[in-house]
Amino acid sequence: MNFRELTPSVIGVLVRRGADFAAAEDAVQDALVEAVRTWPTYPPRDPKGWLVTVAWRRFLDATRADAARRRREDAVSEEPVPGPALETDDTLRLYFLCAHPSLTPASAVALTLRAVGGLTTRQIADAYLVPEATMAQRISRAKRTVSGVRFEQPGDVATVLRVLYLVFNEGYSGDVDLAAEAIRLTRQLATVIDHPEVSGLLALMLLHHARRDARIAGDGSLVPLAAQDRGRWDTAMITEGVAILQTALSRDRLGEFQAQAAIAALHADAQDATETDWVQIVEWYDELVRLTGSPVVRLNRAVAVGEADGARAGLAELATLDPSLPRYAAVAAYLHERDGDRTAAARLYAEAARKASNAAERDHLTRQAARLNTG
Structure with a gap:
């Protein structure tokens, strides 16, 4: 049984019964730990129903143990009799919750991986190459931020997609392939919207x-x-x-x-x-510019123009953009090399290497500069 596929729907059931998001997520994590311990010996007939029942008990136990939250306990319904869980899909609700506009992009990504993806805090921390304690604090703050959020209005699909796109762009680190995880989550989203x-x-x-x-x-x-x-x-x-x-x-x-x-x-x-087909690619970049107005899209379009109409045309497009854009120097280096100016290209590759955001890209650009300088 894949626990990660059940996690969002179980959290959603608890939230609909009156638990706030942070408490529901904590209770479900406790239930998953118990499942790992007991299911190999005593597999349940209804895995989701089992998780809902155990998680709800954990939530009620935590509520009763906290005197300051006794009034909340009185407001929630009585504990249900164990049985089959209703087939209500709460995945979409959790997507919108985790991509709430009050969260920073980094927090939204971490919360999505935890609540919707079902990853552990350690797995997420390893993927982002940060200490587990740091990631735990980030997730805890994010859960507190969205705990009081209710869904009277439909969520913003564009924000959810942007979060998934950020997950995909992280690629691979640690024992979790975030690109593959983003594809899994996007497939899941496609089934509910x-x-x-x-x-x-x-x-x-x-x-x-x-x-x-x-x-x-x-x-x-x-x-x-x-x-x-x-x-x-x-x-x-x-x-x-x-x-x-x-x-x-x-x-x-x-x-x-x-x-x-x-x-x-x-x-x-x-x-x-x-x-x-660079001509058609330029046409699609024109559509992207119309849709987004993004300077980064215009930068990529300059490369496509350079391929379709020649390096001089690409450099002319590049001249209309802000040189402080990420990867501007790398694009300029490529187009200058295509235009035959190896000296300028080598200088710009070296400049791009100094500004590179990761070691692999920096190494690649340094190699390009060295190749031209020794040519």
Whole structure:
């Protein structure tokens, strides 16, 4: 039995019965510990019902033990007789709760992984390379923030998707593959809400994740998209991602994740980097600029223009942007090298390396600068 798939629905049952989110989440974690201990010997006929019953008892015990919360105990209903749990899906409610606008992005991601993903605090801390105590404090503060939140109005789907996108972009650290976890959670969300942007995000994740094995060389260095061995791409995952995207696009409610997925699909469609349809990619970037107005999107569009219309055209687009943008120097270095100015490109690669946010990217950019300086 996969405990992680049951966690959000069990928390949701407790919240609907009157428990605040923080207390419900704590009670469910206690119930999961008990399940790990007893289920191998005494497996329940109704796992969800068992967890609901045990978690509710834990909640009531904690409530009774706290004199300051006795009035809350009087307000909740009496303990139910153990039996089959109602098949009410509270997953969507928890998604919206964990992506509440009062939370910082980091707290929203951590709370989503804990409450919806069912990960332990230690697993989340390992994934983010922070001490377990630090992550515990972050999750505790987040739970306190949303404890009093009620759902009289529908939640913001865009905020939920942004949180899942942040989880996916964290990639892999520790014993939890956050990219795979983000895909699992987005699939789960797609089963409880019918929205083309949910499908668009799932397609985008699948299309990017399909290239994962080709991104890292044997020595641990990054492999740029154009140099990747496309035979190592996961074709089944690409096929699934394209099919999901096509269904979403057919609904004619374009959003930014669908547009990003369309760009990823065009890259996946090319058998070789030289066959990439850069003209159509520029057109999709135009849609993304219209949808988001994002300077980062404009920066990526400059690269696409440089491929479609030549490096000079890409540099002209780049000149209209703020040089302080993340990765601006790296893009400028690439376009200058394409234009034949190796000296400027080497200088800019070195500058980009100094500004890189992670060791793998810094190493890659340093190698590019060294290659040009020794050429």
